[in-house]
Amino acid sequence: xxxxxxxxxxxxxxxxxxxxxxxxxxxxxxxxxxxxxxxxxxxxxxxxxxxxxxxxxxxxxxxx
Amino acid sequence: xxxxxxxxxxxxxxxxxxxxxxxxxxxxxxxxxxxxxxxxxxxxxxxxxxxxxxxxxxxxxxxx
Amino acid sequence: xxxxxxxxxxxxxxxxxxxxxxxxxxxxxxxxxxxxxxxxxxxxxxxxxxxxxxxxxxxxxxxx
Amino acid sequence: xxxxxxxxxxxxxxxxxxxxxxxxxxxxxxxxxxxxxxxxxxxxxxxxxxxxxxxxxxxxxxxx
Amino acid sequence: xxxxxxxxxxxxxxxxxxxxxxxxxxxxxxxxxxxxxxxxxxxxxxxxxxxxxxxxxxxxxxxx
Amino acid sequence: xxxxxxxxxxxxxxxxxxxxxxxxxxxxxxxxxxxxxxxxxxxxxxxxxxxxxxxxxxxxxxxx
Numbered sequence: 001x002x003x004x005x006x007x008x009x010x011x012x013x014x015x016x017x018x019x020x021x022x023x024x025x026x027x028x029x030x031x032x033x034x035x036x037x038x039x040x041x042x043x044x045x046x047x048x049x050x051x052x053x054x055x056x057x058x059x060x061x062x063x064x
Numbered sequence: 065x066x067x068x069x070x071x072x073x074x075x076x077x078x079x080x081x082x083x084x085x086x087x088x089x090x091x092x093x094x095x096x097x098x099x100x101x102x103x104x105x106x107x108x109x110x111x112x113x114x115x116x117x118x119x120x121x122x123x124x125x126x127x128x
Numbered sequence: 129x130x131x132x133x134x135x136x137x138x139x140x141x142x143x144x145x146x147x148x149x150x151x152x153x154x155x156x157x158x159x160x161x162x163x164x165x166x167x168x169x170x171x172x173x174x175x176x177x178x179x180x181x182x183x184x185x186x187x188x189x190x191x192x
Numbered sequence: 193x194x195x196x197x198x199x200x201x202x203x204x205x206x207x208x209x210x211x212x213x214x215x216x217x218x219x220x221x222x223x224x225x226x227x228x229x230x231x232x233x234x235x236x237x238x239x240x241x242x243x244x245x246x247x248x249x250x251x252x253x254x255x256x
Numbered sequence: 257x258x259x260x261x262x263x264x265x266x267x268x269x270x271x272x273x274x275x276x277x278x279x280x281x282x283x284x285x286x287x288x289x290x291x292x293x294x295x296x297x298x299x300x301x302x303x304x305x306x307x308x309x310x311x312x313x314x315x316x317x318x319x320x
Numbered sequence: 321x322x323x324x325x326x327x328x329x330x331x332x333x334x335x336x337x338x339x340x341x342x343x344x345x346x347x348x349x350x351x352x353x354x355x356x357x358x359x360x361x362x363x364x365x366x367x368x369x370x371x372x373x374x375x376x377x378x379x380x381x382x383x384x
Contacts (some may be wrong), residue, residue, distance in 0.1 A: 002332075007321070008322045012322075012353060017352050018250070023245075026247070032344065033333055038246065040246070041246055043239055045243075047321075049321075053086030053087075053104075055087075056104070062112075067363065069133040070132050072189075077161055081161060085160055088160065089153055092152045103182075107323065111237070112164075117235070117236075131195070151312045153309075155312065156303050168195075171263060172303075174307070174308075178361050190335050197260070198258060198259070204257075205289055209289060213289075216282045225277075244313060245258075260376055279376045283376065298374075299372050300373075302367075313345070
């Protein structure tokens, strides 16, 4: 603990960006709460933007 | 807010049906709670039916 | 299936409203996808508004 | 109810192992809590190991 | 990893039962997948039964 | 989007620390992905440490 689930639009982040997100989110818990770094878990979930609704509508058409 | 995560069997809904689910679920919050429509998020997650267990067994065999 | 997790600001809905949310969200799946009504699960999670950040800030101060 | 979401590294379990996980987790609720077996839902989510961070780093490189 | 989120009706399990659920679910991953025991996380979430809808209705009235 | 769910041990963070977590996690998405700050949602969930199992055991006894 702590445990972080991140939901992102699919294809919005490269692997380098995902690594940076994981590193920085983890460091945030170490800095702010003094968490044991090895006990910070960060799980990314990519969601197709056609499956993500804001204001009653998907934010993008499906990929073809 | 509100935030809604929907888990569905993969392939159970067409894109038109997903759009309708998002629209109607969003309207439900606007109607019942007076939510600001642009602050209603609905995220769909498709789950293979072979990875969904009810009563101790997957509800379908894996696709081939 | 389907399975729906709803996250709401704590205290934003009365029990009557929650019942109506559950009923209408369930009916949406029955209408749009032909889901078996008894296989629609809707789980509500109330989240204190001081624990919900939008734009980098909690949307309300903690209750006292 | 109960409802169980399991997150696993993608490709870490065969279908036979997933069936066994679902069966045994379900039985655990029946045994320990006396749950109605048909009301135990277990949903598996496979997560690529490159999207799972422990200690600030993904636990594996992306598949190619 | 693996990571397990369990949602239970509030008050349905004693602390002794929760400990047994955690122990047995963890052992299941060790036995079936050969998971490293210290890398199995199990998080319990108690949900009031009045906030859990099956078939369009909460499964219990709110506690008073 | 993006959407972040954070699970923390109950009582592990003060409100000031929670505000800092929300601010810094949000900024991480703005910096790394160029996300629109107002479209970053961060939801905190406090979990009693007696309901969080690592290695087959809760990480703390229940509060009394």
